[in-house]
Amino acid sequence: MALAIAKPQQSFIETIVGVPPPLKKLRLQATAAPVSKPKVKVEKKLQILSLLDAYLPANNSNGGASSSNTTTTTATAAAVGNTISGASSSSSAIAAGGVAPQQTQAGGSCQTKELLELLVKITDEISYDNVQIAELKESAAKIYQLYQLQERDSDTSVRVKLLELFAGLGCECSTEEGIILIIDYFIYLLRKETSQKVLAQGMMCLYRIGQQRRQLVPLAYNTQVAHLAKEQLRSGSTHTQKNAMLVIGRFATCHESERQYVWKLAFYIDSQDSGVRAQALHALLTLGERGAHLPPVLYKRAVEAMKDDYECVRKEALRLVHMLGNRHPDYCINLERQPEDIRMIDAAFSKVCEALCDLSLQLRVLAAELLGSMTHVSSEFLHQTLDKKLMSNLRRKRNAHERGARLVTSGEWSSGKRWADDAPQEHLDARTISLIASGACGALIHGLEDEFLEVRTAAVGSMCKLAMSRPEFAVTSLDFLVDMFNDEIEDVRLKAIYSLTAIARHIVLREDQLEIMLGSLEDYSVDVREGLHLMLGACRVSTQTCLLMVVQKLLDVLAKYPQDRHSTYACMRKIGQKHPHLVMALTGHLLYVHPFFETPERDVEDPAYLCVLILVFNAAEHLVPIISLLPTATHRHYAYLRDSMPKLVPQLPIEGASSSSNSxxxxxxxxxxxxxxxxxxxxxxxxxxxxxxxxxxxxxxxxxxxxxxxxxxxxxxxxxxxxxxxxxxxxxxxxxxxxxxxxxxxxxxxxxxxxxxxxxxxxxxxxxxxxxxxxxxxxxxxxxxxxxxxxxxxxxxxxxxxxxxxxxxxxxxxxxxxxxxxxxxxxxxFAEKAPEPSLDDDGGKPKPKxxxxxxxxxxxxxxxxxxxxxxxxxxxxxxxxxxxxxHATPLSLPPANEKIRRCMANILEPCPLQSQDNVIKVTAGLIAAVPFVAEIDNLLESQKADMRIKIKYPDQHMHTVVPKMTDFKPIMTEQGEHETNVRLRTTILLSHSVWTEASLVEIQLCLAVRPGSELELCKPAKVLFAPKPVRRGI
Incomplete structure (x- = not known):
């Protein structure tokens, strides 16, 4: 069999010069040379719409193709030519180019049912990919003609389905001309429509177009669509009103929003329908997110909406209060029962804190999440979130001066129950009795003590965000974050650990706080233990006793969980770098150095001894006099560790540890x-x-x-x-x-x-x-x-x-x-022909020249x-x-690119140093489970599916294991999750027939790039495996 390449229309040279040839295809047999170049026929993507021709008049069907094309071209030209002339001129243009509504019925009820079934089938099967503009115009004109043939008092489902087809064309259209054509049809048809069901569907279709293709819609058409939606707000159908508000939020221009739309939407906040109220608030939020100016006077309307009986309304009102507070932080407002004006951000912060006591779980979660982004709040209000004393007895407490002044001015008779006591008032003011949380007081405490883990997790995250920008609040919130280490849910504990790691630069740990943290080190979850190692390495301690307590606890836990040695080593390295003076005072105690007697040399392979050496060496990097306190044997150990662990042991001026001459x-x-x-x-x-x-x-x-x-x-x-x-x-x-x-x-x-x-x-x-x-x-x-x-x-x-x-x-x-x-x-x-894109379109990425x-x-x-x-x-x-x-000349090297990163792996378990000492014994034919842990650097999301674990037995048999996607977890750092570095933690299964003695099995991480080609990412880890024969019973 011979291999051949089909002769294309153009050559490779034309490809390089700039003429794009068709795709070269591989074939397994020779082909004859092309005789002639036939005219390429454009493939129609919307061929399924030809099924609608049977329901169109005879002179507009496929039999009169030229007439149909002429009509379509006229309609398109009329529609595009009147882009900015207003709705009336656009409508007349379409009416002039289209077909007048027929006076006769298109068919009976049976024919309408058949048409509806056909439209449902077309909607499910149609594909809009890569539609040409000519085909789009033809299809749009066909749908428009069929829409015009429907009677206004007939079944509205047909018109609804036709509008869905219009929306599909608009959502997949990639040219401004096509979008203008579709919107022109929508404006003309919806202005003539009387059915509320069809109007509601038309508004929803326009919203879908604006959501996907708004960047292609001209400014004048944005205004036209927004005005059309504004007219539909007067509709008697709440469904139409809600969809019209969606369209206003998506199409209204920023410079016209406050003048024409904001107050119109604010009027519907008091609507009788809960969906309309919620949608009005959502439309205001959408306008604000798009950059429109929302006046601060809307704050009181939003606060009143937070008392609504419906959860959907309270949710949107809460988001609007949060947005207004962040948009106008220094705007002063006057609240009831407040003698002085307060900043809007402080008032909004208090209202968001009150939402933490809402009955709805989703609302409490949202309130807890929003608190973290209100960083401009005053320190007084922020610290009140951690104070519950003012919430005792669920009512506002007055100070001693206020109570004394009221006692003097009281003229009512005494009850006699207490000396100098006033009589109970006959009429109580309802405003003096509070049955919910008073403002921001104790709000975060309520969030941390909530019964649902979603609320607790969100509260911990918000507390972390606020503490990162306020060092004094970080010190105050430390005790509460430490208490969350004892939560019953592992995810909450991890969130608290990572939050404390993020604010570690602002705090110093005390001895009582360390006792709670170190108690969590014995957690069964390896993620919690590694998170605590990361946190302890980021924090600072206050005294020598605290440092000694941390080191001793880490060594005890390492003896219990030997698989944690890598994270423990990294933790000791960070502790040594942050506490050089404290380590210097404890060097003799940690290394068991006696002032008079020479102590025996310790084993350099002992993990506990390695931890102490890593701690001392990293402290000596920042405080060189520590080197003089080290015994002589430690100098030899340093030379060994410097070569075997260069990332953990720094370069120190120690004699006898110099590098090679080449290096x-x-x-x-x-x-x-x-x-x-x-x-x-x-x-x-x-x-x-x-x-x-x-x-x-x-x-x-x-x-x-x-x-x-x-x-x-x-x-x-x-x-x-x-x-x-x-x-x-x-x-x-x-x-x-x-x-x-x-x-x-x-x-x-x-x-x-x-x-x-x-x-x-x-x-x-x-x-x-x-x-x-x-x-x-x-x-x-x-x-x-x-x-x-x-x-x-x-x-x-x-x-x-x-x-x-x-x-x-x-x-x-x-x-x-x-x-x-x-x-x-x-x-x-395409880049040469296209106009200069904005930063929002290309994400700010530079395009190559x-x-x-x-x-x-x-x-x-x-x-x-x-x-x-x-x-x-x-x-x-x-x-x-x-x-x-x-005679090929050498290929020049590409220039240096500092952004290049290589995907590489490091197998942590099985350990290369200890795996050959421990033999894995199993009965032949049965399965032995071996834990596998590896760290992979610079792994892209698309490469996770190609990751393989290759197992090679001594008899050259090879097995390939595909790890699950859930086994990949991002590596946590002091700044949060790493973007490309992940940790793979899984269990591999070994099994084989009987061997005479234990032999090495190689385990390696590979990247499967194509069938039969696997790229090794690391050196193989070797384990001794010994399948034993089955023992016969006596």
Whole structure:
């Protein structure tokens, strides 16, 4: 069977120049050369709408295609031409171009039922993807004509379905011309409509269009649609009123909102229907979110709405109060029973706090969430949220001066029950009795003590947000956050732990608070323990006793849970960096140093001893005199730990722990360059000079490769760019070495492993690195194209393997890079024609300049040669590309891109150091469960589905495990969840037949990029596995 590429209409050269050819397709048989170029027929996407032709008049059906097209064009031109002329001119334009309503009925009730069933079928099956503007005009005119044929007193369901088809066209339309046409039809039809059901559906359809395509609607049409919705507010149907308010909130312009719409919507806050009241408040919120000015006088209306009997109204009113408070924080308002005016943000804060006592769970959760964003509140009101004393007896307390003044001015008779007591009043003022929380007093305490975990979690989050901006409030709220460590729900405990971690820079822990925190360290949940390790590393303690208490508790818990050693090591590192003076005072006690006697040398592999060393060494980095207190054996241990744990043990001026000469030279060069970026650029300049040489450049390139590798090891921020360039250079060196084998006939063909390693490096560049720009991706694809061409040449020269697979891979790689460049040229041409987008449209991302990166001459020539082959069999392709591959010049390295990150993993469990000491024994044929924990850096969301766990047994049998998506959890830091770093925690199952002795099983994390190709992300972890024979009973 021969491989071939179907001859396209245009060549690869035209692709690069800028003419977009059709997609190149791979085929498994040769095809004849194209005889002629037939006229391309545009495929109609809305073909299913042709079923409606049977219900249209005969002169407008498919039989009179020319007449139909003329009518459609006239209607479209009339509609578009009167864009800003007002509703009446637009309506007359459509009426002139369309068909007048028929006086005869379209059919009886049976025909209406059939039409309704057909419309339901069309609505379910129609697809609006990539609809051309001409087809859209034709379809819209057809729907409009059918709508006009319906009697006003007939079943409204048909007209409702027709409006849904109009909305579908508008929502998927990507041009301004099409949107204008659809909105013109809507305005004309809805002004003539009398059915409230149809009007309500029309308003909802306009809202859907505005929600998805509002950026394409011109300003004049925004105004027209908003005025149309404003007219429908006078409708007697509440459903129509609610949908009209949705349209106003979406289409009303910001400069007209306060003058025409805000007060109109505020009038309906007092409507008799609860849905209308809620929708009026929601429309005001939508206008405010879009940037419209909401006057502060709306605050009192919103406060009154918070007392509504319906939950939906109270919810929207609460959000409006929150928005007004944040929009006008310093606006002073006068409240009842308040002698002085207060700021609106303080009044709104009190009202939101009162909502924490609402009967509705959703409202309490919303109130607890909104509190965290009201950061402009006064400190007096903020601190009242943690005070419950003023809420005793559920009534307002007066001070001693007020009680004394009232006793003097009282002229009523005494009851005699108490000396100098006044008689009970006959009429009580209802305003003096409070049956709910008084303002902000104790509001957050109510949230933390709520019976539902959603409210408690939201209250903890809001307390954290407020404490981050107010250091004094952080100190006050510390005790309450610590109390939440004892919550019965794990998610609430984790939320409290992470919240305390976020505000750790404002607080210092006391001994009584540490007792509660350290008691939670023995929690069964590993997430809680790791969260506490992170929190303790971020906090500061006050005394030596507190520090000793923390260290001792961490060591005790480590003995109980040995799998927590990695998070414990990181915690000790942070504690040492934050408390150098306290650690210096406790160094002798922690290391068991006796002032007179020499103590025995401790085991450096002991986890408890490692924790103490990490603590002391990190403290010595900030306080160098600690080094003088260390015993001599600790210096040797430092040299070992510095090499085995460079991320946990810092560089210290300790004698006998110097680095190698090669590393020292690179470190000196890096220091002379000034920064890692400058040193990386210096390496790239040297590589560019090496490329100009003709002899012995491979050895120089290998030296540059080692320098790039060392740079990534020194500076973690430059690991991604340096490793990307190192892998690219390694593949380039391999190509250059194999190129010599293809240049002469007598040269030895390289092994299959060398070719596989080259292809693996190309796949690694393409799939394990993120943050690549267009130039980087183009260089990687060109490198893979060269590797595929060289692979085919060497395989054909070898004559011991089939060249069918390499030829197919070359053709696929060529098609991929051609499609990639075609997509680039299409987007560049579109960017030239399109107007300058706003920041909201493109998210503020810079677009690449057209022509910034272009393929080299090798890629151009190779693609043109492949395009010229009508029957691309391996032998024919080999003869065409052989001279090109033999004389190919080296591919230049892409420029340094500091945004590049590499996906890599680190297996924590099974531990590489301890797994070979513990043998996993199991009866042959049964299953042994092994816990597996790994940390994966720079993992994209799209790569999680491609993650695999590969298990390799000693007999070379391999099993691949696909982890569940729920096993991936983001790694928490002091700033919150990490965006791309995740932790994979799962359990793998091992099983095998009988072995004579224990053997090593390799467990490795891989990325499955294509069938049969898996890229290893880390070194394998090895465990001793011993399946034993089944014991026979006696």
């Amino acid at each position: 020292k030279c690179i470190d000196d060069a890096l220091q002379a360059a000034g920064s890692s970026a400058e040193y990386l650029q210096m390496i790239l300049n040297h590589i560019g000079e090496i490329y100009t040489m003709t002899d012995d450049r491979v050895e120089l390139l290998k030296t540059a490769q080692s320098n790039l590798q060392r740079l990534g090891a020194i500076d973690s921020d430059m690991y991604g760019p340096s490793n990307f360039l190192e892998t690219f250079l390694s593949a380039q060196i391999q190509i250059e070495q194999m190129q010599r084998c293809a240049s002469t006939q007598r040269s030895r063909v390289p092994l299959k492993e060398s070719l596989a390693e080259l292809i693996r490096n190309c796949l690694k560049l393409q799939h394990t690195f993120s943050g690549l720009n267009y130039g980087d991706i183009l260089q990687v694809k060109q490198l893979r194209l060269r590797a595929s061409a060289l692979h085919l040449v060497l395989v054909v020269r070898d004559r011991s393997q089939s060249a069918l697979g390499p030829c197919q891979m070359l053709l696929q790689t060529a098609g991929d890079i051609s499609a990639f460049m075609r997509t680039r040229s299409t987007s560049s041409s 057209p022509g910034q990166d272009e393929p080299d001459s090798f890629t151009r020539t190779l693609l043109s040669k492949l395009d010229a082959i009508a029957d691309p069999k391996p032998g024919r392709v080999f003869r065409e590309i052989l001279p090109l591959v033999q």
